[in-house]
Every structure is written in structure tokens, then in C-alpha cells.
Amino acid sequence: MVMLVHANITSLLDALVAGDEEATxxxxxxxxxxxxxxxxxxxxxxxIPAAWGDSDGxxxxxxSVAGRVAEWMRSIPIGPEPGADQRxxxxxxxxxxxxxxxxxxxxxxxxxxxxxALAEPLLPAQAQKDGGPLAVFSxxxxxxxxxxxxxxxxxxxxxxxDYRSLLTIIYAALAHTYPEGGHPLSFAVSGTRLLDMANWxxxxxxxxxxxxxxxLPDAPNVPAADxxxxxxxxxxxxxxxxxxxxxxxxxxxxxxxxxxxxxxxxTQGACDAVLQALRGGATAMGVAAGIAMAAAEVVNAVxxxxxxxxxxxxxxxxxxxxxxxxTLHTQxxxxxxxxxxxxxxxxxxxxxxxxVSIEAGVRSSPSMPVGGLIAGSMLRTFExxxxxxxxxxxxxxxxxxxxxxxxxxxxxxxxxxxxxxxDATASQAAMHALPMTAAAAEEYLNLPKALQGGGNNPLLTAxxxxxxxxxxxxxxxxxxxxxxxARS
Numbered sequence: 001m002v003m004l005v006h007a008n009i010t011s012l013l014d015a016l017v018a019g020d021e022e023a024t025x026x027x028x029x030x031x032x033x034x035x036x037x038x039x040x041x042x043x044x045x046x047x048i049p050a051a052w053g054d055s056d057g058x059x060x061x062x063x064s065v066a067g068r069v070a071e072w073m074r075s076i077p078i079g080p081e082p083g084a085d086q087r088x089x090x091x092x093x094x095x096x097x098x099x100x101x102x103x104x105x106x107x108x109x110x111x112x113x114x115x116x117a118l119a120e121p122l123l124p125a126q127a128q129k130d131g132g133p134l135a136v137f138s139x140x141x142x143x144x145x146x147x148x149x150x151x152x153x154x155x156x157x158x159x160x161x162d163y164r165s166l167l168t169i170i171y172a173a174l175a176h177t178y179p180e181g182g183h184p185l186s187f188a189v190s191g192t193r194l195l196d197m198a199n200w201x202x203x204x205x206x207x208x209x210x211x212x213x214x215x216l217p218d219a220p221n222v223p224a225a226d227x228x229x230x231x232x233x234x235x236x237x238x239x240x241x242x243x244x245x246x247x248x249x250x251x252x253x254x255x256x257x258x259x260x261x262x263x264x265x266x267t268q269g270a271c272d273a274v275l276q277a278l279r280g281g282a283t284a285m286g287v288a289a290g291i292a293m294a295a296a297e298v299v300n301a302v303x304x305x306x307x308x309x310x311x312x313x314x315x316x317x318x319x320x321x322x323x324x325x326x327t328l329h330t331q332x333x334x335x336x337x338x339x340x341x342x343x344x345x346x347x348x349x350x351x352x353x354x355x356v357s358i359e360a361g362v363r364s365s366p367s368m369p370v371g372g373l374i375a376g377s378m379l380r381t382f383e384x385x386x387x388x389x390x391x392x393x394x395x396x397x398x399x400x401x402x403x404x405x406x407x408x409x410x411x412x413x414x415x416x417x418x419x420x421x422x423d424a425t426a427s428q429a430a431m432h433a434l435p436m437t438a439a440a441a442e443e444y445l446n447l448p449k450a451l452q453g454g455g456n457n458p459l460l461t462a463x464x465x466x467x468x469x470x471x472x473x474x475x476x477x478x479x480x481x482x483x484x485x486a487r488s
Contacts, residue, residue, distance in 0.1 A: 013046065016103070017108045019104060019108075025479060026483065028100065029483060032096075039071055044194060044198035044199075046063065046100055047103070049107050051110065051191070051207060052111075052209060053109030054106040060190070064194040069095040069417070072441075076414060077410060091417065091484065094421065094477060094480050098434065118150055118154055121151060133156070136152055137149055137169050137170075150212045166204070168329075168334065170211070171330065171335045173215070174188065178345055182316070182322070184215050184216075185322045187214045194207075228340040228343070232271075237340075239337065243331070243333055249282065253278075253282035253286070254287045255451060258273050263298070274287055284327045284339060288320070289451055292317065295320040299461075300465065302351075315432075317439055319342060320346060323338045323341075324446070326338060375406040375407075383414050385397055386468050412441040412442070412444065415437060418468075419437035422471060440460075444457070
């Protein structure tokens with residue numbers, strides 16, 4: 001079947017502007033089914049007008065994640081029941097509709113033209129300050145000068161420079177910005193994922209308009225971030241030498257000992273562990289992945305039933321995931337101090353002495369996995385356990401599934417699908433459930449081989465915990481499923 005990359009989504013946008021959820025479901029299913037448009041492309045087409053109208057950050061971030069999860073769901077095997085192939089094609093409507101409803105008001109505000117005027121570009125060559133555009137941009141953020149910061153970003157856009165240059169300036173300026181929750185960097189990265197789906201081009205102006213105010217948090221830095229900044233500014237802790245290293249990467253240097261140091265030492269010890277891992281051969285990407293694994297340990301040490309604690313720990317994991325994504329986006333040394341800040345953030349959130357990870361309660365697997373040996377059947381059993389909130393049962397089922405050699409991407413798709421069944425506008429927990437779950441799942445999928453640990457690691461546990469324990473209302477998801485069944 002031919003897959004359309006471009007399609008008319010006017011009817012979908014009209015439904016969102018009107019606040020008509022039934023029409024939103026219907027138009028989404030039409031685009032996925034008869035039109036056969038890739039889920040990520042639909043998300044991107046809705047996300048650009050949403051970015052023009054979103055001043056909060058969370059709605060567009062939810063939509064960005066929804067597009068990614070929708071693509072993962074395409075990896076879930078087709079079952080033997082009649083209409084299963086049609087249901088798999090339409091199933092990505094579940095996260096997409098959640099994302100669309102989350103941004104409905106933002107689309108209504110951002111769709112009409114003309115869009116807000118952006119600041120006049122300050123070309124990179126015009127940035128007359130020691131340190132160039134980065135110094136000018138950092139100074140603008142420090143002074144909370146929104147128009148000046150926007151003009152620097154518009155300067156990169158006006159020159160036609162690769163958009164990664166623009167992103168590098170943002171990431172480097174945020175190297176030591178970590179208010180409680182770490183939202184500025186997390187938002188900046190989530191917006192780039194949406195623009196990736198939209199192929200950037202002239203859509204970068206929507207991102208610049210959206211992201212610049214979000215880089216100016218009202219909350220102050222947490223003390224650990226300030227300590228990381230002081231550490232990074234010492235000459236012996238500079239990381240510029242990494243650019244010249246030619247040796248074969250040894251990502252195992254960011255393994256168990258490194259992660260344990262992050263969770264047991266003080267702030268300086270955590271930063272020392274980063275430097276030691278890098279000197280031991282780990283790449284910036286490998287160290288960031290190791291930090292994300294340590295953040296997952298923080299999540300897993302939260303007692304079951306402590307939703308507020310899970311949300312706090314989930315924000316740390318979201319930030320660590322953002323830092324890892326930054327290291328994949330750019331290899332500019334100016335962003336590498338983010339590793340110190342991420343390590344300090346995880347260290348500040350470390351569990352209290354004596355806290356026990358939930359993984360200790362995972363039941364041992366019987367000889368015959370529940371649900372049989374077929375990937376599709378095992379995933380259906382796994383889905384039922386996730387939906388029922390059975391964290392330990394779902395963990396056991398996931399490990400059985402992976403031990404059979406079945407693809408992890410399909411497992412991530414199922415975890416994301418269950419997280420997407422939580423109505424994204426119902427509560428703070430619902431607005432965070434999908435992004436936090438997807439961050440853990442994506443970290444799990446992107447782990448360097450040296451850190452995978454045979455598939456049993458804290459990231460998988462964290463993804464399952466947040467999918468099961470951040471449960472809320474699911475009325476919208478139920479209507480999406482009914483509409484899918486009606487078309488299958």
C-alpha cells in the first residue's frame with residue numbers, strides 16, 4: 001500500500017479548533033487508515049500551529065512524544081484474529097488523539113495568521129562579544145531579555161545555517177540551568193523532536209517562538225546545579241580534550257561502578273565520577289546513558305503508592321534523557337558540561353539510605369511463560385498486566401518476552417500504548433505519564449551494548465512503573481478504541 005507523506009489535515013485542525021473530540025478521533029483514523037499517512041507526519045502537521053499558540057511547554061511536549069510512541073506501535077505484531085492488520089494500522093490513533101486533545105487550545109490560538117512577529121535577526125558575525133553568539137545568548141538569558149535571545153536564534157535561521165547550530169547554542173547556554181524539574185532543557189529537546197518530524201525548513205520559526213520563553217524559568221537553580229557549574233569552571237575539569245581523543249570507545253566505563261558512584265557520593269564525587277568515566281574511555285553519549293540508568297534507579301526506589309515521589313523522580317529521568325539526546329544531536333564540546341549538571345541532579349535526588357528497588361520483588365519466571373511463546377500473545381498478556389496496574393507481573397512478563405529474543409521496540413510500543421491510555425488533560429500526572437514513560441523506554445532502546453546488561457536493567461523497570469502507576473482517567477482512550485473496533 002502506498003504511504004502518503006503529505007495529506008490534507010484541514011478537517012482534523014477544524015475539529016481541534018472546534019473542540020470536537022469525536023471528529024478528532026474520526027479524522028485521525030481516516031488519515032491513518034484510508035490516507036495511510038505516517039503517524040509522525042500527522043503529529044508534526046498539528047504540532048507546528050500548536051507551537052505558535054503554546055506558552056506552557058507541556059502540551060507540545062506531550063504531542064512530540066505521542067508521535068514517537070505512535071511509530072513504535074507499528075512494530076507490535078499482528079495477531080491472528082480477524083481485522084488484526086487493520087487494527088494495527090489504526091492503533092497509533094491512541095497516542096495521537098491524546099496528543100491532539102492536549103494541544104487543542106494551543107492549535108486554536110496558534111492556527112490563525114499572521115503569527116506573532118519575531119525579533120530582528122542578530123547575525124552570528126554581528127555578535128560583538130567575547131565568546132560570540134553563545135556569550136550573547138547566555139547573557140540575554142541571564143538578563144531575561146527575551147527579544148535579545150530570540151534575535152540571536154533568528155540570526156542563525158537568517159544565515160541558512162544548519163539547524164543543529166541553532167540547537168547547539170541553546171543546549172550550551174543551558175549547560176548549568178537546572179531549576180526543580182529541569183524543564184528548560186527537557187522542553188527544548190522535546191520541541192526539536194517535533195520539528196524533526198516536520199523536517200524543519202521554514203518551520204524553525206515556530207520552534208524559536210515557542211522555545212525562547214521556556215528557557216527563562218521563574219524558579220532558581222537547585223544548589224546541585226550551581227555546584228556542577230563551579231566544578232566545570234575549574235580548568236582541570238574542562239572536557240575539550242574529548243574532541244581529540246582517537247581511542248576506541250569503552251562505554252563500560254559508564255557501567256555499574258559509575259552509576260553506583262552517582263547514587264552514593266556527594267555532588268563533587270558525582271562530577272568526579274563523570275570525569276573518571278570519560279577518562280576511562282566512555283564517550284559523552286555513553287556517560288549520558290549511564291546517568292539515565294542511575295536516574296532510573298532513583299525512580300525504582302520510590303515506594304509503590306507514592307505518586308508525588310514518582311513524578312519528582314520522573315522529572316530527573318526526563319532531564320537525563322534530554323541530556324543524552326543532546327549528546328546525540330551534537331558533538332560540540334560546549335554542551336558536554338551538561339554531563340556534570342545531569343550527574344549532580346541525579347545525585348541530589350538519590351534514594352535515602354536503605355531504600356529498596358522494586359526490582360527486588362520481581363517473581364522468578366516459571367518454565368513456561370504465561371501467554372505462550374509467540375511474541376504477539378506474550379505482548380497481549382503484558383498489556384493486560386500493565387493496564388491492571390500489576391507492576392511486578394508486567395516486569396516478569398517483559399523479561400520473559402525479551403529472554404525469548406523478541407524485539408524490544410514492540411515492547412516499547414506496548415508500554416507506550418498503555419501510557420497513552422491515560423487521558424492527557426485529566427491531571428498533572430496524566431500530562432507527565434506519557435513523556436516520562438517514553439523517556440525511559442527510549443533510553444532502554446538506545447542503550448550502548450556495553451550497558452545493556454542482558455536486557456534486565458532499571459530503565460525497563462522505570463518505564464513499566466510509570467506506565468502502570470501514573471494511571472488516571474481513560475474515557476478518551478475508551479472512545480478511541482471503540483472507534484478503531486468499529487472500523488476493523
